[in-house]
Amino acid sequence: MADAQQPKAQEPAQPSQQPPTAQQQSQAQQPQAQDPTALQRQPGAEPTRTQQLSVQRIIVPCDVFENDNEYLVLADLPGLDTENFDFIVRGDRIELRGERIAGDQRIVYERSFALPNNADPNDIEANYRDGVARITIAKTQESRPRRIPVHT
Secondary structure, three states: OOOOOOOOOOOOOOOOOOOOOHHHHHHHHOOOOOOOOEOOOOOOOOOOOOOEOEEEEEEOOEEEEEOOOEEEEEEEOOOOOHHHEEEEEEOOEEEEEEEEEEOOEEEEEEEEEEOOOOEEEEEEEEEEEOOEEEEEEEEOHHHOOOOOOOOO
16 A cells, blocks of 8 residues: 655744834934824823823713893813813803823713704803803894883
């Protein structure tokens, strides 16, 4: 009986051990651009620019109320200082945006609302206390109820 030839097992391909090209050496020597959200952690200090922060996005929980003269928006923004968030009116929208760093997380708070047609975008006030922002949006004079005197 003739010996059956066993197929030879292929040896795994070895990575080539060629020296790096001039372009590869040049790239290795160039400083790498850092991601602006990357921060480096130092013991007992806030993160700095080489450790990547994870980003957590939170849609700001809000309650909206209406009366004859205005709209009232109560927005939960816990743990923020007034320097860390903004309310911006853009056309017919109001945007709430804030952020803070907690440990190795960057927490971004966001919410956007369309302003009602009868809202006065030039008469909006906001204050902040105990983690809750209170935004008062006045209604236009034309949309407010008015009393009509009845003559006899």
